[in-house]
Amino acid sequence: MDTKTILADNGVNVEALLGAREALTQAPEAARFKWRASCEWAHGTHARSTIDTFYGLGEEQKHRQPHRIETDHPELFAAEDHAATPVEVVLAGLAGCLTAGIAAVAQNRNIQLRSVKATLEAGMDLQGILGIDGDVRNGFDGIQVKYTIDADATREEIEALVAQSQKRSAVFDIITNPTDVSVTVS
Amino acid sequence: MNAAANGRAAGAAVRPPVRSIDVAVIGAGHSGLAMSHCLAALGIEHVVLERGEVANAWRNERWDSLRLLTPNWLSRLPGYQYRGPDPDGYMERDAVAEFIADYARATTAPVRTGTAVCSVEAGGGGYRVRTWRGDWQARAVVLASGAFNRPAIPRLAADLPAGVAQLTPLSYRNPSQVADGGVLVVGASASGLQLADELQRAGHPVTIATGEHVRMPRHYRGRDIQWWMEAAGLLDERFDALRNGRDDLARARAVASPQLVGSRERAIMDLNALAGEGARIVGRLAAVRDGRALFSGSLRNACALADLKLGRLLAALDEWATGRGLGDGLPAGERFAPTRTDASPATSLDLERENIRTVLWATGFRPDYSWLQLPVLDRKGALRHQGGVVDAPGLYVMGLPFLRRRKSSFIHGAEDDARDLSEHLADYLDAMAGRCRDCIAVPS
Ligand SMILES: Cc1cc2nc3c(=O)[nH]c(=O)nc-3n(C[C@H](O)[C@H](O)[C@H](O)COP(=O)(O)OP(=O)(O)OC[C@H]3O[C@@H](n4cnc5c(N)ncnc54)[C@H](O)[C@@H]3O)c2cc1C
Numbered sequence: 001m002d003t004k005t006i007l008a009d010n011g012v013n014v015e016a017l018l019g020a021r022e023a024l025t026q027a028p029e030a031a032r033f034k035w036r037a038s039c040e041w042a043h044g045t046h047a048r049s050t051i052d053t054f055y056g057l058g059e060e061q062k063h064r065q066p067h068r069i070e071t072d073h074p075e076l077f078a079a080e081d082h083a084a085t086p087v088e089v090v091l092a093g094l095a096g097c098l099t100a101g102i103a104a105v106a107q108n109r110n111i112q113l114r115s116v117k118a119t120l121e122a123g124m125d126l127q128g129i130l131g132i133d134g135d136v137r138n139g140f141d142g143i144q145v146k147y148t149i150d151a152d153a154t155r156e157e158i159e160a161l162v163a164q165s166q167k168r169s170a171v172f173d174i175i176t177n178p179t180d181v182s183v184t185v186s
Numbered sequence: 187m188n189a190a191a192n193g194r195a196a197g198a199a200v201r202p203p204v205r206s207i208d209v210a211v212i213g214a215g216h217s218g219l220a221m222s223h224c225l226a227a228l229g230i231e232h233v234v235l236e237r238g239e240v241a242n243a244w245r246n247e248r249w250d251s252l253r254l255l256t257p258n259w260l261s262r263l264p265g266y267q268y269r270g271p272d273p274d275g276y277m278e279r280d281a282v283a284e285f286i287a288d289y290a291r292a293t294t295a296p297v298r299t300g301t302a303v304c305s306v307e308a309g310g311g312g313y314r315v316r317t318w319r320g321d322w323q324a325r326a327v328v329l330a331s332g333a334f335n336r337p338a339i340p341r342l343a344a345d346l347p348a349g350v351a352q353l354t355p356l357s358y359r360n361p362s363q364v365a366d367g368g369v370l371v372v373g374a375s376a377s378g379l380q381l382a383d384e385l386q387r388a389g390h391p392v393t394i395a396t397g398e399h400v401r402m403p404r405h406y407r408g409r410d411i412q413w414w415m416e417a418a419g420l421l422d423e424r425f426d427a428l429r430n431g432r433d434d435l436a437r438a439r440a441v442a443s444p445q446l447v448g449s450r451e452r453a454i455m456d457l458n459a460l461a462g463e464g465a466r467i468v469g470r471l472a473a474v475r476d477g478r479a480l481f482s483g484s485l486r487n488a489c490a491l492a493d494l495k496l497g498r499l500l501a502a503l504d505e506w507a508t509g510r511g512l513g514d515g516l517p518a519g520e521r522f523a524p525t526r527t528d529a530s531p532a533t534s535l536d537l538e539r540e541n542i543r544t545v546l547w548a549t550g551f552r553p554d555y556s557w558l559q560l561p562v563l564d565r566k567g568a569l570r571h572q573g574g575v576v577d578a579p580g581l582y583v584m585g586l587p588f589l590r591r592r593k594s595s596f597i598h599g600a601e602d603d604a605r606d607l608s609e610h611l612a613d614y615l616d617a618m619a620g621r622c623r624d625c626i627a628v629p630s
Binding site: 142159160163166167172178 | 398469470472473475480482483490491494497530565
C-alpha cells in the first residue's frame, strides 16, 4: 500500500473544522463568540468557577454539562491549598490550547501523533504583587513551554507543528498581547 | 457673432467635449505601460491617464537610497529589457524612473501626463472617466494606479504621544529628516529592514518591532536568490493553481515583502545582521499606553516561523537543483544561523525614557480607490477580482500582489499579466461589438 494514502488519526475532525472555517468566512457574524465563566468565593483564597454557557454561531450554546474549576493558594501563602493557584490555571489554559492546536495542525498535515507532552514553567517575582518594588510587575516575567513529541514526522515538521499551533492559539495571543479588561461592580 | 455665442464658445473651452475611446488605462507606472504595449500590439485604441509624470511613484514616493531588490537582468517589460553594463547590479531609484520613462518612449505609449482621474463611474455602455483635463467615455478601463499608494498604518498610531514624530516609507526620504534620538521601526519586511539599517548606521538607535516576516538570503549557493526563484519557476505559480484554492491565495496575497536589499556589497539583510549593528529586536507592536509601547511576547515564534520557512525554501531549491542535475555545478548549500533573540526581549518600552523620538510605520501599503465610484470593493476595501478581471464588465486591474502570479507586483511580473489581461480585454471588446452588431441586425 502506498504510504501516502495512510491517513493519520489524532482524533481531530479536521473536515468539520475546515467546514466551519469555510462557513464562517461566508458568515462573519456567526464567527463572533462570547466565552463566559462565573465565580463564587468559597472561603479564604478558595473560589469556585463554573463554566456552562457560551455564545456562538448566532445563538446561545451550552456545554454538555457545567464544568467547574476551583482555585486556591498553597499553604505557604497561609492558605488551605484546596486547588491550584489561578496563575497555574493560566498555565494549564496555555498548555491546553497549544496542545489542542498541535493535534489539529498535525491532523491537517496528516502527521500521526503518538505522544505529546508539555511542561511549563513561569517565573514571577513576588515583590510585584506584594507591592515591595513598584518596578516589578505582578505577572509572569516569562513563560517557558517545553514539548516532547513523538510522531511520524521529521524534527523540522514537528517544530513547524509547534510554531503553527502558537500562531493560531487564542491563549498564546491572550498572554502575549495586551487585552483590554474592564472590571465593574453592580 | 453675438455675445451669447462667444459665451458658449468660452464655456466649451473650459469644459472640453467628452472623448470616446476603447480603453482608458489609469496610471503610467510600469504596469500601465506594459498594458499599453500589449493593447497596441492587438491594435486596440487606448489612452494612458497619469496624474503626475511617467514613473511617478519612483520620482515622488520612494526614499533617496532605495535600490531595487530585484537584479537588473530581471528588469524587463513586454518588448523591453535592461541592456546596461551591470546585469547583476540593483538599480537605484532614479535609474528605475529613467528605465520606465525610456520604456514609455520606446513604446510610444499614448500617455497624458498631469491628468489625474477623479472618478470612474459606470455609464454609456462602459465607463465615464473624469479627469482634471476633461472626461473620457471608455468601453473598458484598466486600473494600473498602483498597489502601494497609501501607507497602511495601524489604528494604535493615534495613541502615540504628540511629541513623537511619525513617518512612513512614502514620506521618508533620508536620515537627515529624522530628529536626533532613537527610532522605532514597526515592521520587518523589505522596507522596514532597509530603513532600520539606514537609520541605525546614521546614528539613530533603532528598535525594530516584528511580527511574522519573510527571511530570505540575498544569494544562495553562489547565485542571487532571485535567480533561484526565477529558474525554479516559484514566482510563476498561478493564482488559480494553489493547493488550497482561495484560502491559500488570500494568504499569499497578504504575505509581506521578503527581507532583501539590493546593495553593491550584495549583503544579506536579516534581523541577525541588524542586531549585529546594534539594533534592538522586539515583538510586534501590540499597543501604546501611557507613553509606553507594548510589544507582543510572540517574537520567538515569529522568528521560528520565518526560520522554518526559510529552511523549507532552501530545501525545495536544493531539490529542484538536484532534479535538474545542477547540484554538482554549484557550491554546497549553506544553512543560515537561526534568528537570535535576546534572552528576554523587551515587551514594553517607555518611549520618552528610551528617547524614541520617531516611529516609522513600515507596516505595508494599500491601493487608493477613493475615486472609483463602482461597487467592486469587498467589506475590507479590497478590489473583487479574478486574476485581474474585476467584478464589473470591462474593468481590469494590474500590479496587485499575486494578481495572477506570485510575481505579479514585480516589474518582471507585468509582462505575463498584461498579455493575459489584454487578450481577455480584446475578447470582451469583440463580444461587446458583436452584441451591438446583433442589436442593429435585429429587425424592429
Ligand atoms: C518601496 C518599494 C520597493 C519596491 N521594490 C521593487 C523591486 O525592487 N523590484 C520590483 O520588481 N518591484 C518593486 N516594487 C514593486 C513595484 O514594482 C512598484 O510598486 C511599482 O511602482 C509598481 O508599478 P505600478 O505601475 O503597478 O504602480 P505605480 O508605479 O504606483 O504606478 C501607478 C501610477 O498611477 C498613477 N495614478 C495613481 N492614481 C491615479 C489617478 N487617480 N489618476 C491618474 N493617475 C494615477 C500614479 O501617479 C503612478 O504613476 C517596490 C514597491 C515599493 C513600494
